[in-house]
Amino acid sequence: ELKVEQNPLFLSMQEGKNYTIYCNYSTTSDRLYWYRQDPGKSLESLFVLLSNGAVKQEGRLMASLDTKARLSTLHITAAVHDLSATYFCAVDNSGSARQLTFGSGTQLTVLP
């Protein structure tokens, strides 16, 4: 059974600082996704990582995937208040239905 562990669960950081969210998963997979969720809203797709060594960047966020270590990171550079949200990683179970297993989420609060 695929398990996805995300840490930290809660992250409070000052504006302008850098930080990294980690996503570990338990079985082999070649597809990993990062999503953002604002309170009361559904998911917004941030990144799709499809291969070992994949790195994608959008604004102050950068995601990477190491399939050998079964680890993905979401790095936040020079955080701003607008980045406050909950971030989820999700891993494709590589089964025929390509279901996603989600991490617990990281609730990020960026303080002024």
Place this chain on the structure above:
Amino acid sequence: GAVVSQHPSWVICKSGTSVKIECRSLDFQATTMFWYRQFPKQSLMLMATSNEGSKATYEQGVEKDKFLINHASLTLSTLTVTSAHPEDSSFYICSARGDRGGGYEQYFGPGTRLTVT
């Protein structure tokens, strides 16, 4: 990006009644649709996977007789919560995957907030 709609966006119903939630892919054909449930401050939990024209596959612990899923066409799936109880109150989110974006990405609907009184 691809558009997936859900209706209604929120619903309040009385205990014992049934509620139907619709999920539509607006600009692509969705061969597979997924239904998730999210309780406050928790992650998304997959309830079931449905393929067009076939019976849904439910995750362990999800009552198939209580959560009826119908994927009647390539653009529409419905989730009916039968005999709803207060513990069914939750945020229900659907996603769809099909002939869009390489066929691997799930596109999420805006969610339906169900409150059972």
